[in-house]
Amino acid sequence: MNVDIGNALDGDLGLAREDLDALDDRVADAHERIERGRADAEHGYAALNLPDTCDPAPIREAAAGFDPDHLLTVGIGGSALGAATLTDALGSRVDCRYLDNVDPVWVESILADVDLSATVVNVVSRSGTTAETLSNFLVVREAMERAGVDWTERTVVTTGESGNLRAMADQHDLPALDVPDGVPGRFSALSTVGLFAAELAGVDLDALLAGAAAEADRLAGSLFESPAYAYGATTYALAERGAVTNAVMPYAESLERFAEWFAQLWAESLGKDGGGQTPARALGATDQHSQLQLYRAGPADKLVTLVRPRESDDLAIPETDLEGLSYLGGSSLGELLDAEFRATEASLAAAGRENVRVELDRVDAHGVGELLYGMEAACVLYGELAGVSTFTQPAVEWGKKAARGLLGGGEFAEADAVSEKRRLEVE
Numbered sequence: 065m066n067v068d069i070g071n072a073l074d075g076d077l078g079l080a081r082e083d084l085d086a087l088d089d090r091v092a093d094a095h096e097r098i099e100r101g102r103a104d105a106e107h108g109y110a111a112l113n114l115p116d117t118c119d120p121a122p123i124r125e126a127a128a129g130f131d132p133d134h135l136l137t138v139g140i141g142g143s144a145l146g147a148a149t150l151t152d153a154l155g156s157r158v159d160c161r162y163l164d165n166v167d168p169v170w171v172e173s174i175l176a177d178v179d180l181s182a183t184v185v186n187v188v189s190r191s192g193t194t195a196e197t198l199s200n201f202l203v204v205r206e207a208m209e210r211a212g213v214d215w216t217e218r219t220v221v222t223t224g225e226s227g228n229l230r231a232m233a234d235q236h237d238l239p240a241l242d243v244p245d246g247v248p249g250r251f252s253a254l255s256t257v258g259l260f261a262a263e264l265a266g267v268d269l270d271a272l273l274a275g276a277a278a279e280a281d282r283l284a285g286s287l288f289e290s291p292a293y294a295y296g297a298t299t300y301a302l303a304e305r306g307a308v309t310n311a312v313m314p315y316a317e318s319l320e321r322f323a324e325w326f327a328q329l330w331a332e333s334l335g336k337d338g339g340g341q342t343p344a345r346a347l348g349a350t351d352q353h354s355q356l357q358l359y360r361a362g363p364a365d366k367l368v369t370l371v372r373p374r375e376s377d378d379l380a381i382p383e384t385d386l387e388g389l390s391y392l393g394g395s396s397l398g399e400l401l402d403a404e405f406r407a408t409e410a411s412l413a414a415a416g417r418e419n420v421r422v423e424l425d426r427v428d429a430h431g432v433g434e435l436l437y438g439m440e441a442a443c444v445l446y447g448e449l450a451g452v453s454t455f456t457q458p459a460v461e462w463g464k465k466a467a468r469g470l471l472g473g474g475e476f477a478e479a480d481a482v483s484e485k486r487r488l489e490v491e
């Protein structure tokens with residue numbers, strides 16, 4: 065992963081090179097803290113050891129013997145987005161669907177769309193208790209029974225040591241993959257959680273983990289020596305100066321889901337104690353024709369992260385005799401995308417709007433391994449600099465308890481707040 069922070073300097077928010085030089089001492093301290101956490105495999109920090117600790121063998125073993133047309137991953141948040149990011153970015157020989165919502169109309173349409181007798185189900189929940197995931201799984205299970213498919217023959221469970229899912233896997237003797245200790249969901253893409261889908265999809269897991277390992281090797285006690293820390297420190301420094309939004313704009317359709325994965329990573333990890341940075345999802349070049357107006361001319365309270373592969377396959381634009389379009393003929397869609405990327409970057413900079421360029425060599429397993437690991441390390445560094453508890457999500461838990469209380473799943477004070485809702489209806 066290559067990070068260019070030049071356009072983050074001397075813009076409207078006033079971040080100067082000297083500020084980053086001054087911040088670098090704190091980056092060194094934070095790096096030491098992160099390395100200590102990794103050495104002790106502390107909760108959260110253990111995720112940054114996955115390139116070494118993740119063993120693809122049990123994942124391959126769980127996937128062997130299946131040759132499905134469809135893979136239905138049932139999970140939510142960190143138990144779906146990592147896998148979805150990998151299979152979207154790297155392509156799949158299997159039709160991958162992600163049941164990560166409980167919209168009944170949508171769930172029903174997916175179930176109607178796949179051949180359940182040619183489907184593998186991977187039900188993923190670290191806690192084994194998430195209501196959306198377990199409910200969806202019960203629905204899928206019943207649909208399989210109705211279709212005369214033995215779901216126990218086609219289900220692989222990925223979960224923690226205990227919980228409802230673990231109990232079900234034991235009861236029905238289902239193949240089960242362990243979610244590694246100390247790895248929160250949003251940091252688990254490079255573990256059993258993300259890699260079962262990737263394996264079935266045909267992704268080269270060794271190359272993916274090698275890419276992550278290469279990025280891990282670049283972590284160092286200075287932001288000027290580590291692309292991941294350059295990104296984490298710069299986004300933190302800009303947030304301190306008022307960049308409350310971070311618009312992540314990949315220039316590759318295959319990385320659109322990456323922006324969604326990034327949004328959970330950034331929001332749940334850093335949105336604490338009144339601080340954080342709101343992740344916005346954009347796509348280049350498409351959103352140049354929608355959101356870019358705001359990013360260039362709206363409030364000076366954001367940064368734009370432009371992400372792209374340095375190389376990719378290309379498609380020629382045919383010659384044309386249409387006057388005014390001749391400049392396009394003989395060029396290629398790749399050249400056009402590249403020009404759009406650089407033009408957007410320049411247009412933001414010319415308006416004083418901070419932006420950061422993140423590049424990978426190609427959207428391949430190695431490059432995506434680098435990118436995901438790099439962003440996780442950047443996030444952990446930002447969390448250290450901001451002094452927040454990066455690996456918890458108490459605000460999310462609050463809502464989960466309220467919903468559970470409403471559904472009669474126990475007594476939760478949080479559910480009382482629902483009846484206290486203020487109303488001012490206009491009909």
Ligand SMILES: O=P(O)(O)OC[C@H]1O[C@H](O)[C@H](O)[C@@H](O)[C@@H]1O
Pocket residue numbers: 140141142143188189190191192193194197249250332457460461464
């Ligand atoms: O894997 P699970 O335990 O089912 O959790 C799935 C998701 O649910 C929660 O609401 C958390 O906020 C997420 O961080 C987590 O990834």
